[in-house]
Amino acid sequence: MSNEIKYIALNKDQIRIMESQNCSAENWADVTVAENFNAANVVNSTFLGKVQIGSVDGKVPGAHGLAKPCGIYNSAISNCTIGNGTRIANIGVHLANYNIGNNVAIGNIGTMHTNPGATFGNGVEIDVVNEAGGREVMIFDELNVQMAYIMCLHRYRPEVVKNLKSMVSDYTESKRSDRGTVGDGSIIYSVSDIIDINIGSYATISGAASLYNGTILSEQDAPSLIGSEVIARNFIVGESSQITSGAILAHTFVGQGVQIGKQYSAENCLFFANCEAFHGEGCSAFCGPYSVTHHKSTLLIAAMFSFYNAGSGSNQSNHMYKLGPVHEGKVLRGTKTGSFSYMMWPCRVGPFSVVLGKHTGTFDTSDYPFSHLDARHDGKCAMVPGLHLTTVGTVRDGAKWPTRDRRKGSVKRDIISFDVFSPYTVGKMIKASSNLKTLMQETDKSIDEVSVGGAIVKRLILRTGQKFYRSGIHMYLLEKVIDKVEAAIDNGIALKDALKNSDNAVFSDEWVDIGGQMMPQQRLTDLHSAIEKGSAKTVNCFAGLTQKIADSYYDDEWVWAKNAYKTVFDVDLDTVTKSDIAEIAKTYLAVKSKFLKLVVIDAEKEFAELSHCGFGQDGSPEDAPKDLEGVRGTYEGNKFVKDMKADIAALQTRIEGFEQKLAKV
Amino acid sequence: MSDVADRIRKVTVETLKVDPGRITDDSRFVEDLGAESIQSVELVAAFEEEFDIEMDEEAALGVKTFGTAVEFISAMLSA
Numbered sequence: 001m002s003n004e005i006k007y008i009a010l011n012k013d014q015i016r017i018m019e020s021q022n023c024s025a026e027n028w029a030d031v032t033v034a035e036n037f038n039a040a041n042v043v044n045s046t047f048l049g050k051v052q053i054g055s056v057d058g059k060v061p062g063a064h065g066l067a068k069p070c071g072i073y074n075s076a077i078s079n080c081t082i083g084n085g086t087r088i089a090n091i092g093v094h095l096a097n098y099n100i101g102n103n104v105a106i107g108n109i110g111t112m113h114t115n116p117g118a119t120f121g122n123g124v125e126i127d128v129v130n131e132a133g134g135r136e137v138m139i140f141d142e143l144n145v146q147m148a149y150i151m152c153l154h155r156y157r158p159e160v161v162k163n164l165k166s167m168v169s170d171y172t173e174s175k176r177s178d179r180g181t182v183g184d185g186s187i188i189y190s191v192s193d194i195i196d197i198n199i200g201s202y203a204t205i206s207g208a209a210s211l212y213n214g215t216i217l218s219e220q221d222a223p224s225l226i227g228s229e230v231i232a233r234n235f236i237v238g239e240s241s242q243i244t245s246g247a248i249l250a251h252t253f254v255g256q257g258v259q260i261g262k263q264y265s266a267e268n269c270l271f272f273a274n275c276e277a278f279h280g281e282g283c284s285a286f287c288g289p290y291s292v293t294h295h296k297s298t299l300l301i302a303a304m305f306s307f308y309n310a311g312s313g314s315n316q317s318n319h320m321y322k323l324g325p326v327h328e329g330k331v332l333r334g335t336k337t338g339s340f341s342y343m344m345w346p347c348r349v350g351p352f353s354v355v356l357g358k359h360t361g362t363f364d365t366s367d368y369p370f371s372h373l374d375a376r377h378d379g380k381c382a383m384v385p386g387l388h389l390t391t392v393g394t395v396r397d398g399a400k401w402p403t404r405d406r407r408k409g410s411v412k413r414d415i416i417s418f419d420v421f422s423p424y425t426v427g428k429m430i431k432a433s434s435n436l437k438t439l440m441q442e443t444d445k446s447i448d449e450v451s452v453g454g455a456i457v458k459r460l461i462l463r464t465g466q467k468f469y470r471s472g473i474h475m476y477l478l479e480k481v482i483d484k485v486e487a488a489i490d491n492g493i494a495l496k497d498a499l500k501n502s503d504n505a506v507f508s509d510e511w512v513d514i515g516g517q518m519m520p521q522q523r524l525t526d527l528h529s530a531i532e533k534g535s536a537k538t539v540n541c542f543a544g545l546t547q548k549i550a551d552s553y554y555d556d557e558w559v560w561a562k563n564a565y566k567t568v569f570d571v572d573l574d575t576v577t578k579s580d581i582a583e584i585a586k587t588y589l590a591v592k593s594k595f596l597k598l599v600v601i602d603a604e605k606e607f608a609e610l611s612h613c614g615f616g617q618d619g620s621p622e623d624a625p626k627d628l629e630g631v632r633g634t635y636e637g638n639k640f641v642k643d644m645k646a647d648i649a650a651l652q653t654r655i656e657g658f659e660q661k662l663a664k665v
Numbered sequence: 666m667s668d669v670a671d672r673i674r675k676v677t678v679e680t681l682k683v684d685p686g687r688i689t690d691d692s693r694f695v696e697d698l699g700a701e702s703i704q705s706v707e708l709v710a711a712f713e714e715e716f717d718i719e720m721d722e723e724a725a726l727g728v729k730t731f732g733t734a735v736e737f738i739s740a741m742l743s744a
Binding site: 384460461471 | 695696702707711713722726
């Protein structure tokens with residue numbers, strides 16, 4: 001670190017050598033250097049104010065990995081501290097007010113300076129979700145999605161929001177400085193302007209157009225990249241993230257492991273862990289973890305998303321030329337919008353739903369997860385509840401997200417619950433199933449369709465939706481019991497204690513998804529209270545509290561599952577016997593096997609005759625399946641299908657093993 | 666033609682909006698009668714209501730033709 005270097009005054013020889021190499025200083029006495037400073041490596045440069053320079057021997061990796069000699073060449077430097085083994089070359093205007101680490105390469109820069117009292121993007125307010133304002137999120141470099149979510153969406157708890165903003169203000173003050181920093185090992189080249197930017201260690205900034213008022217977090221194991229033609233103003237970029245190829249960020253927070261590029265433009269947006277945004281446009285979009293938009297003419301506006309996949313041309317609108325852009329959308333986790341789908345806010349889309357077509361009516365299907373939402377010709381939403389419970393896409397997504405966490409390094413700020421089936425989704429399924437049953441009972445058979453939260457459901461489908469949900473509910477609850485008992489047996493815990501609740505557990509019938517972290521409603525209430533009462537006063541305290549909630553997830557989940565089991569099966573798990581558990585295992589095997597088989601059958605459709613359409617170009621009809629096979633392989637050979645079949649076999653083996661273990665208890 | 670077959674035909678015509686003359690025992694619901702994914706779901710739901718039965722999802726997905734639907738539902742009704 002440069003602050004560990006002892007800087008001493010230049011000697012006459014060093015000054016003479018530098019002057020002979022066309023260097024000058026406002027006052028050579030204000031230029032101090034490391035003890036082993038080699039003046040030969042400082043050429044054609046001007047020093048203004050107090051400048052400290054480390055050792056400049058050796059080479060340092062620079063642009064495209066090419067190592068070049070350390071030193072200072074063709075630059076004007078004002079009030080900077082420079083570490084050891086660093087190269088600064090070809091600064092067009094000046095480099096001013098920076099602390100620069102060791103082994104840094106900076107070259108071909110227009111202007112790089114810090115203004116007095118800079119906050120480096122910390123404390124910037126972003127008008128997210130509601131474009132007209134009122135849900136501002138104050139960003140800072142340690143912001144996590146949970147804090148942003150509460151600050152943005154819980155405006156019904158004004159004291160909470162006020163105190164969160166106060167925490168961020170305090171944090172921002174702690175970051176206020178007249179000096180920017182560049183961390184060790186960073187490479188910065190061919191950038192026009194870098195103004196008020198803090199740059200972490202091992203970052204690469206290559207060919208960016210203009211960076212103003214921001215922080216680029218980076219560390220050796222989680223380096224960040226800012227690429228060519230990027231323009232970013234009033235921003236934060238987290239570790240392991242890449243902003244490349246002409247992306248434009250204005251008033252935008254980018255969390256960890258995010259990739260934004262290919263001319264994507266974002267204004268007043270938040271992108272949390274592992275988001276991907278290319279080609280399109282974001283405007284006041286709250287993109288929770290794993291929100292993905294890859295296509296041109298896709299606009300994400302005035303809404304909250306997470307685990308979201310935007311088809312090409314996905315679009316929404318937030319006002320109809322009345323009081324301005326005041327409407328909002330809530331697209332709950334795991335949802336996909338099909339090509340050229342459109343939603344006119346306000347709408348609320350239930351978790352893991354698929355949205356197709358042009359929806360010009362308001363609907364709220366938040367309690368109907370895994371649903372198919374297709375727009376009718378009149379713009380109304382036609383819903384098939386629970387249709388996507390056993391579709392390949394849902395299962396694939398659930399499996400891939402945890403394996404695609406790009407966040408590396410020492411800290412993962414956003415807390416993410418990956419489970420597709422959880423008290424949050426299963427609770428919604430129980431509620432949905434009950435609602436559908438009531439509607440079915442109360443609707444005369446002469447009625448073709450009913451309205452559910454503004455969406456239209458065909459009366460006939462009311463029963464089908466219950467059937468879909470029932471399989472998901474049963475599978476989840478039975479699985480939780482088997483998991484619990486199996487773990488107890490493996491850990492030598494007596495069967496009578498296996499299904500007990502943890503003393504630490506908190507029960508709420510309702511669970512919430514706070515920007516990707518699922519928790520009982522009571523945990524959220526307690527978190528609100530802690531913030532309101534001032535027992536959480538700092539951003540670190542807040543992060544600690546959310547982490548504690550995450551640590552209790554499985555205890556909380558179990559107490560919920562046990563309660564739901566009683567509701568659904570009318571069985572008190574505190575009274576079950578060994579033979580009851582053996583029966584539960586058998587039922588679980590049947591239910592889960594059936595679920596997996598339905599997914600496999602859904603995958604088979606990808607290879608069915610209708611899927612041959614588009615294959616076998618210029619050949620005979622018999623060539624179509626051969627062409628399909630040549631491109632996609634066979635159904636039997638498909639990796640997903642094989643994995644699913646292996647899962648079915650493994651499940652059978654697991655339950656057989658479980659039954660044997662149970663018998664010995 | 667059995668009563669069950671007539672009722673299945675009627676439900677199929679109403680749900681898929683197809684010409685009854687096009688329906689034969691070998692007619693495939695998806696490829697020949699145009700039952701897209703959602704319509705297949707609706708068709709099963711309509712059969713369930715018509716016959717007051719609950720078709721197992723996995724087994725129902727194995728019913729590909731009009732003829733096998735008649736066999737499947739007839740078997741359920743006589744079970």
